[in-house]
Amino acid sequence: MWSSEHLDLDAYLTHLGYEGDRTPTLETLRALQRAHVLTVRWDTLDSFLYREVRLDVPSVQDKLVRRGRGGYCYEHVALFAAALEKLGFRFTAVSGRVQLGADSAHPRPATHAMLIVDLDGARWLSDVGFGHSPLEPIELVDGGRSEAGPWPYLLRWQDIAHGSPGWAVHQRGGETDDPDGWVVRQVFTETPQYPVDYAVGNHFVATHDRSPFVTRPYIQRQGIDRYDTLDALVWTTERPGRDRVTRTVGPHEVPELLDDVFGIRTDPAEARLLVTRLRELDSAGRCGRSSP
Structure with a gap:
């Protein structure tokens, strides 16, 4: 099956x-x-x-x-x-x-x-x-x-x-x-x-205007004692027993951040497209910026 x-x-x-x-x-x-x-x-x-x-x-x-x-x-x-x-x-x-x-x-x-x-x-x-x-x-x-x-x-x-x-x-x-x-x-x-059934649910998540995965990128990486997220341009790191650390990054920083912190490789064309889309999102004020 x-x-x-x-x-x-x-x-x-x-x-x-x-x-x-x-x-x-x-x-x-x-x-x-x-x-x-x-x-x-x-x-x-x-x-x-x-x-x-x-x-x-x-x-x-x-x-x-x-x-x-x-x-x-x-x-x-x-x-x-x-x-x-x-x-x-x-x-x-x-x-x-x-x-x-x-x-x-x-x-x-x-x-x-x-x-x-x-x-x-x-x-x-x-x-x-x-x-x-x-x-x-x-x-x-x-x-x-x-x-x-x-x-x-x-x-x-x-x-x-x-x-x-x-x-x-x-x-x-x-x-x-x-x-x-x-x-x-x-x-x-x-x-x-x-x-x-999963194909139907996946179609909504991947394509619908109201899906949060369509409106902005969301990245996660879990380790033994560390959890990182990137929500559009807001990068957050959590460690047990420590204060959460949140910082805002620029669109041009994201491809390198994905590689260094999240272990996700993007090819050059995809990296350029991602930076362009993030700049558009940031210009529209939809990146949910947070202060460190």
Whole structure:
């Protein structure tokens, strides 16, 4: 179903630096998720520059593995699902709604792709495409947690939209009434999704005038103890236990910043186009400048 016959599994695993076991076990899944999240880049450049993002496995592998570019959740999950399928894992794809900054009375579309992996009678949420993603799968039980790395995550079964029950992924930070500091970042149900469903959601995210990925570029890179974002021209660095550092960069600085900080390579023509589009965005006052 996930076109694993078109995946060069050896090239993908080499890109991850993965040399471990290839049997479909929880240990393998944990190692693959960690390697994928820390290695495969995340960006929205194609939707911002071209309003086109392809999800077929050869295109995704060429972009994310061979060319060293980044992608967003649909691309990450297309690649990861093909790898899991080829390795013999059993899983179900699902879609979630990102809640951070959303108005609960007007929910966002379900355009975040994730996988639920079945292993030895247990089920695990594998979310490799958020950008700031858990470094390990989370068991799909009420109270399931991830403590891998400095950013913890929590799963709860609760009302997620207008009284309907479902799963909520919580993270710490932001405005919340929770005494332990948890805030909902995405919600989802277990309704199965198929490649054609992701194609529909991807079309909205990549092309619609109201998609945030069309209106400005957004780049993320997660490390073991550092998380960087570039939102148009605003570059933010977060480290556990330290104050957030935010600075504004010029359009001409962005291609070098992408290479040096985010590990994303753009060819000369693409770099020129990106600088031009960012200058247009900046002139229109839509770059959301922030003070350091």
